Amino acid sequence: MQQNMNKYIIPLYISLLLSITGFQAMAQTNSWVRINLLGYQTFNSKVAVWCSKEQTAITGFTIIEVASNKTVFTGKAGKPFGAYGPFTQTYRLNFSAFKKPGRYVIKAGTATSPEFNIGADVYKGAADFCLRYMRQQRSGFNPFLKDSCHTHDGYTLYGPMPDSTHIDVSGGWHDASDYLQYVTTSANATWHLLAAYRDFPHAFTDEHQENGLPGKNGRADVLDEARWGLNWLLKMHPRKDWLFNQIADDxxxxxxxxxxxxxxxxxxxERPVYFCTSTPQGFGKNKNRSTGLxxxxxxxxxxFALGATLFKDTLLKSRALSAWALGVEKPGVCQTAPGRSPYFYEEDNYTDDMELAGASIYNMDPAHEEYLNAAYKYAKGETITPWLGADTARHYQxxxxxxxxxxxLALQLQGRERYEITGYYKQGIDRVWQKAKQNAFYRGIPFIWCSNNLTTSFATQCFFYRVGLTNDYTYYELEQACFDWLLGCNPWGTSMVYGLPAWGDTPTDPHSAFTHIGHYPIDGGLVDGPVYGNIYKNLIGITLNEPDEYAAFQSDLVVYHDDYGDYSTNEPTMDGTATLIYLLAAKDNDRQEVMTQPTRRLVSASALKNTLSHGAITRGAEVSQKLALVFTGDEYGDGAAYIARLLQQQKVKASFFFTGRFYRNAANKAVIQQLKQQGQYLGPHSDQHLLYCDWTKRDSLLVTKKQFSQDLDNNYAAMQAYGISKKQAPYFLPPFEWYNDTIAAWTKQKGLQLVNFTPGTYSNADYTTPDMKNYRNSASILDSIINYEQQNISGLNGFIxxxxxxxxxxxTDKFYYQLPRLINYLRQQKYTLTTINELLK
Known part of the structure; x- marks a missing residue:
């Protein structure tokens, strides 16, 4: 009897235990920590998002090392961001200060994150991984299936030839989970693959042949994939006056x-092949709104232009020029053709495409500057991409x-024009930022169809702005938030890339025949992404086929389903994946801190002008990487000969401001003559090194105008002995580097311009001695210069x-002996060292 009772009691106990455990688990699942499942780079931005369905608060969080189960970092939660989507309260958990590589979890309140990695190489190989999806999307010979498809394409429509004329356009990529093929998306994908290799070649390996089958062929796989796209595009532009737009319809x-x-x-x-025309097209009652080519x-x-540059292919060069000519001849948009359904790619812009084309052709052939000039004009047609900062847009509008x-374009411009084009990027990014900063996910991108594609592209724009153009990190956390969103730091806690990372929550039931019918993985495919709840409710033909595992995280604001029945949020796309490949290569490149494109820095509108302080120029324009080394001398000249020899050896131009006493000192005659022969700038520093105004009361003058004028004239008289006139030396650097507005005005009245050093470093403290409170040794002075250069947006651009x-x-610790190291560093950073008159002209 006891045994029989135990038979019932034990299962009952287990049942109660499971019920209690389940209740506790439910109680603990009112809050979550969302992370980038792929991980975080050691020295870059690292943020997780804590979110809860309860109106609770947290003050901090901890990071636990998985191997040791020890707390290794404690951080503050920061400000609450309030409700978002399905959540009542949210916080951003910033742990950028934690840099130890390893595997960790984050604990905040009752929530624990999934495990994640920190390391320099967390994104290594991810771009190559996503190439798997591109190969799987191949039409013609498909290396994944090891079979061929759509080999009979196709018959023409709308062309100058009779309808139904056969033309060979087999090849290329299927657009998404359907098998339509569009030049719009394929050309964009091809450009991104080419650019990814051009900018980040080290991100890719050679494990496949040109046909996509395993095996090395001596060329990076990303170039093989790009070549596949180019070969198809050549078929779609077979003659200089023929363009085709798409294969098949809905x-x-x-x-x-x-x-x-x-x-x-x-x-x-055979499938239909639509010829590019300047008029609306459509198989059925629905028509597009095409206006040009x-x-x-x-x-x-x-x-074609970028392909010609990388492959040295004359046919690609020829086709780039002929396509350009057709675009110039027939401005306007060439939209994709719908069929039975009302859905098509409703592209309403074209000047951006022509701008990219002009800049790419100029890069292909710099001898023809007319393409660069044309690209600059086209840039004015779309300064800011219209969806940036907006709440909605039509499909691919x-x-x-x-x-x-x-x-x-900006990478090939200089000065004001370069700053102007870069400013367009900044304005667009800031429009998104004004929305994004209001929620914990930093989400400022509309939830329209292909929101993940928008997210990927926007993060790429932020990267272009930060790394390629400005070194401005103002929007870096926003850029990283977009990247993190794609890989799990979102309300659903899932990566939007099939199989990436292998250990994380990623799509398993996408809207794809490969997975649903063939039960094949679609590794690396980026799915469309979340859409507004009201869009989802009004779409045609959507039915979920399985219980929604993310039901707890859906909201009226936005939905996402991992269900093949939802073609709006969970369908992978070829072009979205190609743009992600570029972004993944770029993010992996962040750890290497190298880029094949030149990096130039600039900041704000003031960067176009010289900086003034109390009437003196204290910095040149910040739009180019030029700076002036300036040396002053009065009673001490022990380093002059060494400096002169060094400048001659290094072929460096500099500027020297000496007092009249220095010029008249016979011991300095030889070195002054040497500097003049080298072409260095020689200017005035006053005659007797007078103190013009009080150190604490700057407005209080200590000299009269007559004293000032006579002293400066005497300085120029001493210079005249070396054949240096006022016309040759119109810039004057005041003694003690101390002056006021009156001194600047008196200088101007004499037809001269007052200049002074640029503040921010300790270079001018090289006169200090160990007994002084403000003493700086030479190593700390050099460090101050390098640190300023690295930590400021415009670096040392325009510096005096x-x-x-x-x-x-x-x-005894003479700073001028540090000049070889300083000059070497500045050259490594691509600075041009010039004279004061060249810097300020």
Whole structure:
């Protein structure tokens, strides 16, 4: 009897225990910590998001090392961001200060994050991984299936030839989970693959042949994939006056199937091939709103031009020029053609495509500056991509989601024009930021169809702005938040990339025949992404086929489903994946801190002008990487000969401001003559090194105008002995580097311009001696210069960097002996060292 009782009691006990455990688990799942499942780079931005369905608060969080189960970091939660989507309260958990590589979890309140990695190489190989999806999308020969499909494409429509004329356009990539093929998306994808290799070649390996099958062929796989795209694009632009826009139409959508020969277009296995025209097209009652060729022609031209540059291919060069000519001849948009359904790519912009084309062609052939000039004019047609900062847009209305031309163009411009184009990027980013900063996920991108594509492209624009153009980190956390969103730091806690990372929550049931029918993985495919709740409710033909595992995280604001029945949020796309490949390569490159494109820095509108302080120029324009080494001398000149020899050896130009006493000192005659022969700038520093105004009361003058004028005239008289006139030396650096507005005005009245050093470093403290409170040794002075250069947006652009040619004997640690290291560093950072008159002209 006891045994029988135990038979019932034990299961009852286990049942109660499970119920209690389940209740506790439910109680603990009112809050979550969302992270980037792929991990965080050691020295870069690291943020998680804590979110709760209760109106609770947290003050801090901890990071636990998985291996030791020890707390290794404690951080503050920061400000509450309030409700977002399904959540009542949210916080951003910033742990950027924690830099130890390893595997960790975050604990905040009752929530614990999934495990994640910190390390320099956390994104290594991710770009190559996503190439798997591109190969799987190949039409013609498909290396994943090891079979061919759509080999009979196709028959022409709308062209100058009779309708139904056969033309060979087999190849390329299927657009998404359907098997339509568009030049719009394929050319954009091809350009991104080419650019990814051009900018970040070390991110890619060679594990596949050109046909996509395993095996090395001596060329990076990303270039093989780009070549596959280029070969198809050549078929779609077979003659200089022919452009085709797409293969097939939405008759394709009659049912899911693995790619093979499609026989429902009325001509056996052939599919229709739509010729590019400047008029609306459409198979059924629905028509597009085409007005020209430029949107398609520009994409052709940019892909061909970049391909010609990398492959040294004359046919690609020829086709780039012919596509460009068609775009110039027929401005306007060439939209994709709908069929039975009202959905098509409603692209309404084209000047961005022509801007990219012009900049790419100029880069291909710099001898023809007319293409660069044309690109600059096209840039004015779309300064800011219209969806940036907006709440909605039509499907692919502003494609390819960011203006790629701005980056390509700005990198080839200088000065005011370069600053202007870069400013367009900044304005667009800031529009998104004004929305994003209001929620914990830093989400400022609208939840329209393909929101993940928009997110990827926007993060790329932020990267272009930060790394390629400005070194401005103002929006870096926003950039990283977009990247983190794609990889799990979102309300659903899932990566939006199939199989990335292998250990994380990623799509398993996407809207794809490969997974649903063939049960094949679609590694690396980026799915469309979340959409507004009201969009989802009004779409045609969506039915979820399984219980929604993310039901707890859906909201009226936004939904996402990992269900093949939801084509709006969970369908992978070829072009979105290609843009992600570029972004993944770029993010991996962040750890290497190298980029094949030149990096130039600039900051604000003031960067176009010289900086003034109390009437003196204290910094040149910050739009180019130029600076002036400036040396002053009065009674001490012990380093003058050494400095002169060094400048001659290093072929460096500099500027020297000496007092009349220095010029008249016979011991300095030889070195002054040497400096003049080298072409160095020689200017005045007053005659007797007078103190013009009180150290604490700057407005209090200690000299009269007559004293000032006579002293300065005497300085120039001493210079005249070396054949240096006022006209040759119009810049004057005041004694003690101390002056006021009156001194600047008196200087101007004499037809001269007052200048002074740029503040921010300790270079001018090289005169100090160990007994002084403000003493700086030479190592700390050099560090101050390098640190300033690295930590400020505009670096040392336009800097007037002041050093003394000699110091009193009590200072044995002479800074001028650090000049070789300083000059070497500045050259490594691509600075041009020039004279004061060249810097300020």
């Amino acid at each position: 008759r394709d959508h009659h049912g899911m199937r693995l790619p093979k020969e499609d026989s429902f277009y009325g001509r056996g296995f 430029a949107s398609t022609a520009g994409k052709f031209a940019s892909a 502003w494609y390819p989601f960011i203006n790629l031309g701005h980056n390509e 960097l002041l050093v003394h040619v000699g110091t009193q004997a009590e200072r």
